[in-house]
Amino acid sequence: MAKRTKKLDLIDTLARVKECLSCLPGEAEKQRMSQMIPEIIKELGVLQEGIGRFPDASEKHQVSHAIHTLVSFFDTLKDKPLLAEILLPKKTKPGKTKGAAVDINTLQNQLENLPTEKILEELTKLKKDVLVELSARLNITVNKKLTKDALADRIFKLGFANTRGYNLLSGQ
Numbered sequence: 001m002a003k004r005t006k007k008l009d010l011i012d013t014l015a016r017v018k019e020c021l022s023c024l025p026g027e028a029e030k031q032r033m034s035q036m037i038p039e040i041i042k043e044l045g046v047l048q049e050g051i052g053r054f055p056d057a058s059e060k061h062q063v064s065h066a067i068h069t070l071v072s073f074f075d076t077l078k079d080k081p082l083l084a085e086i087l088l089p090k091k092t093k094p095g096k097t098k099g100a101a102v103d104i105n106t107l108q109n110q111l112e113n114l115p116t117e118k119i120l121e122e123l124t125k126l127k128k129d130v131l132v133e134l135s136a137r138l139n140i141t142v143n144k145k146l147t148k149d150a151l152a153d154r155i156f157k158l159g160f161a162n163t164r165g166y167n168l169l170s171g172q
């Protein structure tokens with residue numbers, strides 16, 4: 001029995017080819033892909049250089065031997081504490097010095113006696129914890145997560161500048 005060969009429908013085939021043409025990239029896409037090729041080649045070159053810098057067997061052996069020497073040196077220092085103290089003196093951390101406690105009432109009076117332009121400058125010189133205490137004294141609610149400068153600005157605007165503005169408007 002002879003096999004029947006399927007006839008190709010030329011119109012059907014051409015319609016399928018036409019559908020596939022829309023899948024091909026346009027001019028802009030071709031240009032973008034063409035421009036990416038040199039960048040990819042450059043990146044591959046960088047990778048090739050990086051791989052070329054991997055240590056060879058002799059360098060690995062040298063590093064391994066140096067590590068072994070360092071380990072044995074530190075083991076020797078364990079047995080000889082005087083030598084260890086001479087070669088590797090202990091670093092002491094400086095302790096935190098507590099600043100003089102600031103009297104908030106006195107600070108508030110000093111700031112109130114300053115000209116308006118100088119108040120913000122003086123507030124920025126203070127530490128954040130002092131600013132938090134001052135804001136509590138002035139009944140200004142603040143978020144403790146604010147930066148020191150933002151806190152100083154808030155105290156200046158709500159605690160001093162607004163108060164002076166109200167006083168001027170009321171004729172005091």
